[in-house]
Amino acid sequence: MSHGLEVRLVKRLPGFTLDVEWTAGEGVAALFGPSGAGKTLTLQCVAGLLKPDAGRIVVDGRVLFDAETGVDLPPQRRQVGYVFQSYALFPHLSVADNIGFGLRDRPRAEARARTAEVIARMGLEGFADRRPHELSGGQRQRVALGRALAPDPALLLLDEPLSALDATLRQSLRDDLRQVLAEWRTAAVLVTHDFTEAYRLGDRIVVYEAGRVIQSAPRAELLWQPASERVAGIVGIRNVLRGTVLKATPERIQFKWRGQVLEAVNSPTRSYLPAPESPLAFFIRPEYVRLIRKDRGSPDSGHHMNLMEGRVVGEADFGTTWTLYVRLDAPGPPAQDGYDLEIEVPRLVYEILDIGSDRHWQLSLHRGSIHVLPSSPLSAQ
Amino acid sequence: MSPDAVSALWLSLKVSMAATALVALIGIPIAYVLARRRFWGHAVLDTLVTLPLILPPTVTGYYLIVLLGRRGILGAPLYDATGFTVAFTWYAAAIAATVMALPLLVRTAAAAIASVDRELEKAAFTLGRSEWRTAIEVTLPLARNGILAGLVLAFARALGEFGATLMLAGNIPGKTQTVPLSIYTAVQTGETNEAVVLVGLLTVLSCAVVVTAGRLGARAQ
Numbered sequence: 001m002s003h004g005l006e007v008r009l010v011k012r013l014p015g016f017t018l019d020v021e022w023t024a025g026e027g028v029a030a031l032f033g034p035s036g037a038g039k040t041l042t043l044q045c046v047a048g049l050l051k052p053d054a055g056r057i058v059v060d061g062r063v064l065f066d067a068e069t070g071v072d073l074p075p076q077r078r079q080v081g082y083v084f085q086s087y088a089l090f091p092h093l094s095v096a097d098n099i100g101f102g103l104r105d106r107p108r109a110e111a112r113a114r115t116a117e118v119i120a121r122m123g124l125e126g127f128a129d130r131r132p133h134e135l136s137g138g139q140r141q142r143v144a145l146g147r148a149l150a151p152d153p154a155l156l157l158l159d160e161p162l163s164a165l166d167a168t169l170r171q172s173l174r175d176d177l178r179q180v181l182a183e184w185r186t187a188a189v190l191v192t193h194d195f196t197e198a199y200r201l202g203d204r205i206v207v208y209e210a211g212r213v214i215q216s217a218p219r220a221e222l223l224w225q226p227a228s229e230r231v232a233g234i235v236g237i238r239n240v241l242r243g244t245v246l247k248a249t250p251e252r253i254q255f256k257w258r259g260q261v262l263e264a265v266n267s268p269t270r271s272y273l274p275a276p277e278s279p280l281a282f283f284i285r286p287e288y289v290r291l292i293r294k295d296r297g298s299p300d301s302g303h304h305m306n307l308m309e310g311r312v313v314g315e316a317d318f319g320t321t322w323t324l325y326v327r328l329d330a331p332g333p334p335a336q337d338g339y340d341l342e343i344e345v346p347r348l349v350y351e352i353l354d355i356g357s358d359r360h361w362q363l364s365l366h367r368g369s370i371h372v373l374p375s376s377p378l379s380a381q
Numbered sequence: 382m383s384p385d386a387v388s389a390l391w392l393s394l395k396v397s398m399a400a401t402a403l404v405a406l407i408g409i410p411i412a413y414v415l416a417r418r419r420f421w422g423h424a425v426l427d428t429l430v431t432l433p434l435i436l437p438p439t440v441t442g443y444y445l446i447v448l449l450g451r452r453g454i455l456g457a458p459l460y461d462a463t464g465f466t467v468a469f470t471w472y473a474a475a476i477a478a479t480v481m482a483l484p485l486l487v488r489t490a491a492a493a494i495a496s497v498d499r500e501l502e503k504a505a506f507t508l509g510r511s512e513w514r515t516a517i518e519v520t521l522p523l524a525r526n527g528i529l530a531g532l533v534l535a536f537a538r539a540l541g542e543f544g545a546t547l548m549l550a551g552n553i554p555g556k557t558q559t560v561p562l563s564i565y566t567a568v569q570t571g572e573t574n575e576a577v578v579l580v581g582l583l584t585v586l587s588c589a590v591v592v593t594a595g596r597l598g599a600r601a602q
Contacts, residue, residue, distance in 0.1 A: 049503050075506040082507040088500040092522050102508035151508065 005029070005155060005187060009045050009055030009065075011038075018042065021055075022206045022216040028181055028188045030202025030219075032195060033234065037208035039191040040085075043157045046189065047082050048075035059155050060187075081148030081156040081186075085163060087140050089132040095119070095143050096128040102151035114150060122146040122180075137165045138173050145177070149184055156181075156188040162197060174200055195235050199223070207231055225267065229281045229373050238342050239284040240373070241335050248273045253372055255280050258340055259330035262306045264370035272374045281373040286323065286344035288369035291353060292362040304364040312359045313339055322350040326363065385554050386575055389563035390582070393540055396471060396559055400478035400539040401532055404486050407479070408535070409528060412490035413516060433545075434484040442548025445477060449549065473550035474557050478539035485538050486531035489598075493527020494520060530597035537590040541583065 008021040018038040022029075031039040044050040046057055048064065051072065057065040059080070064073050081102075089098050099118050103111035119128055122142040132140060141161060148156055161177060162170050178201055181188055192198050198205050199219050206216040214234070215227040226232040232240045243257030250273070253266045264282060266272060274280060292304065314325035325339035334340045341363070345355070355361075382390075414420075415427055433441045449456045451466045460466045467473045497520050505515040521528065543561040550557040552566065560579050567576040 047503075047507055049506065075503070076509045076511060078507070080507060082504065084500050084504060086498075086500060088498065088504040090501060090504075090519060101505070101510075105509065147504075147508070 003060055003187075005060075005189065006056065006058040007042065007046065009042070009052040009057065011041060011045060011050065011052045013041075016211060018045075018052075018211045020208070020211070020213045022213050024187070024189065024204050024206075026185075026187055027203035028190055028201055029204045029206055030198035031189060031191045031206050031208055032198035032202070033193065033208030035193055038211040039193075039208050040159050042208075043082070043159055043189065043191055046155070047080050047157055048073060048078045049082075062154065079151070079154045081151070081153035083144045083148050083156070083158040083161055085160045087132075087144035087164070089140060089143055089147070091132055094129050094131060095124060095135070098132065098143055099124075099146045099150050101147060118146045118150045121183075137169055138176065141165075141173055141177070142180075145180055149186060153186065156184075156186045158188060158190040160191055160193070162192075162194075177201065207234060209234060224371065226283075226371075226373060232281075232283055232373055237283050238286055239336075241282055241284070243280050243282065245274045245276050245278050245280045247276060252367070253280070255282075257282075258328050258332070258335055260306070260308050260328070262365070262370060263367045264372050265368045266372060272372065283371050283373065284341065284365060285369060285371075286342045287321075288365070289341060289343040290364045290366075291343070291345065291349070291355075292364055293353065294358075305367050306365040306370070308363045308365075310340065310361065310363060312355065312361065315355075320347055321345065322347060322355070324355065326361070382578055383572075383575055385558070386563060386567075386579060388555050389558050389560050389579070392471060392474070392555075392558065393560040396474045396478055396542075397536055397539040399475040400482055400542075401536045403475070403479040404482050404535045404539075405532060408483050408486040408531070409490055409521070411483075412487045412528075412531075413494055413520070415487065416491040416494035417516075417520075430487050431484045433481050434488075438481065438542070438544025439548055441480060442477060442545035445473075445480065445545060445549045449473070449476065468549060469551045469553065469557060471550070471557055474542075474546045474559060477545040477549045478542040481542050481545055482535035482538040485534040486528075489531030489534060490524065490528045493524035493531070496527075497523045526597045530594045533590055533594040533597065537587055537594075540586065 003026055005024045007023070009018065011018040016038070018041050020038065020042060031042060033039055041050065045052045046064070052065065052067065054067045055065065056063070056067065063071050064078050065071060090101065093101070096115055096119065100111055100115040103114055106114070119125060122145065124139065124142055124146065127135065127139060132143065135143065162174055165173055174197060181201065190201055202219055204216065205219050205222045207214050207222070209230065215222060215231045217225070217227070222231070222235065226235060226237065229240055241257060243255040243262065246254040246256055246261065248266065250271060251266055253264050255262055255264070308328055310326040310328040312324050313327045316323045321344050324343045324345065326341045326343055327334050327338070328340045336342070350356070411426065411430060415423065446453060446468070448454050449467045451457065451460050451468060456466055456468070467476065501519050501523070502515050505519050510518065541561055542559070543565070546557070546559060547562060552558050552562045558566065560583060564576050564579045567573070567579070
């Protein structure tokens with residue numbers, strides 16, 4: 001029996017079509033994307049609360065839905081746990097009765113023992129007789145998790161599990177949730193529109209946009225190799241820029257940008273070889289741009305690649321780091337809104353180099369810090 | 382109070398309680414179906430149940446005679462088979478009161494059921510409960526106060542029922558003469574004192590009902 005989740009579905013609604021396909025292995029898959037992209041709709045289809053028009057849903061080799069063969073298990077028989085955005089705890093039942101709700105078909109003694117076990121594992125001892133409205137936000141989340149996990153589902157679905165909480169609580173509960181998911185080792189699918197949340201909780205991230213999946217990848221790959229400019233934009237990557245290709249080999253790509261000739265590492269596995277003169281999208285992480293110290297002699301071209309010069313035209317203090325907005329010494333309009341590059345430096349560096357009064361700097365970029373974005377039909381428009 | 386008035390009071394309570402029980406039995410499933418299901422004939426059922434609220438009670442009573450009278454659509458076969466007819470028995474009074482009180486429960490209960498968060502029902506489905514078990518364990522308990530308020534209103538309506546009862550059950554002292562009919566008869570025959578006592582009794586009861594239903598309704602919010 002194969003482990004993992006296979007989701008392929010089409011659901012047509014008035015003015016919106018969900019048409020997605022992705023797979024996930026063990027661990028947590030985070031469906032990430034803006035509100036209204038179809039993430040919750042996907043969960044409802046997987047849980048059997050909504051019937052897709054076409055497609056196939058398989059959990060650990062068990063077919064839950066298959067439009068072609070007519071398989072459509074009702075939600076009662078899918079063995080899929082669902083944690084609702086509002087938690088949907090039964091307000092007229094105690095914590096123990098909520099958690100034991102899914103254990104009804106088990107012998108009474110066994111159900112009671114399992115309920116006690118889940119209450120203990122969720123750290124809810126002493127709250128068994130409380131009603132949901134007597135609990136804090138964090139306790140409610142744990143009751144909802146416990147209730148969904150108690151019947152030992154094959155898959156756990158979580159719909160924006162942290163959005164009902166305020167910002168301070170959110171962060172600590174995110175870590176709580178991460179721990180619970182790791183401890184129970186139940187395969188899970190989580191929906192969120194917060195990238196930090198997706199990254200912290202998901203082993204794999206599936207990026208949704210307007211009813212489609214624009215990338216599905218392990219989380220690190222998503223951050224370092226977004227499949228397209230769209231994905232880069234949606235995951236909040238800064239300095240997404242466009243240049244013109246000079247020469248591309250499987251190892252390197254040379255291109256022109258703002259009058260500079262830059263060199264980036266190509267990814268041999270992607271075999272992306274754009275033709276000379278074709279447009280090229282790339283991004284530069286703000287924390288990977290180096291400022292060259294003026295007290296150490298002239299830069300060594302063997303060590304410092306992709307040299308550029310520019311002036312700090314704006315800055316913002318983020319406490320532990322400073323963000324600098326740099327305009328290059330090059331003719332023509334700047335690449336972004338009044339500046340060419342956004343750079344992030346630690347506060348200590350800002351103070352030692354006295355960037356507050358010294359505004360003109362030489363910059364360098366390692367070729368491995370320039371990330372080329374393969375063009376896709378979406379970004380080509 | 383005269384023996385007739387006392388028996389009218391007991392009869393009224395018996396009829397109203399029987400009617401309330403019937404209303405609960407028939408009305409709660411109808412309310413659930415109207416609130417939670419979309420089906421062909423939804424509007425027809427809704428209209429049919431609500432109609433007695435709008436129609437003059439004598440018209441409703443007339444339809445009941447057409448249906449249940451000795452020569453009625455259902456009444457004739459029943460009479461032919463058993464020699465029994467509903468008309469002019471206390472059963473007739475209970476049936477008339479049931480039909481008249483049903484809309485009050487169905488309207489109130491359907492609103493209460495519709496206001497139960499559907500996600501709770503979906504949660505119950507994913508935890509293995511059928512729709513039927515979900516209704517019994519989740520939806521109806523959460524709509525409880527609205528349903529109880531509806532039942533209290535239905536009881537009050539049954540207690541005050543006059544027109545349809547008169548049509549189907551008649552006005553037979555000791556047999557089908559409920560309090561409202563008794564008041565009417567007392568006034569007609571000039572027994573004002575008797576009428577005043579019963580009028581006061583019904584007024585107090587009705588006030589109690591309004592207060593109770595209001596409290597239940599407020600708690601249902």
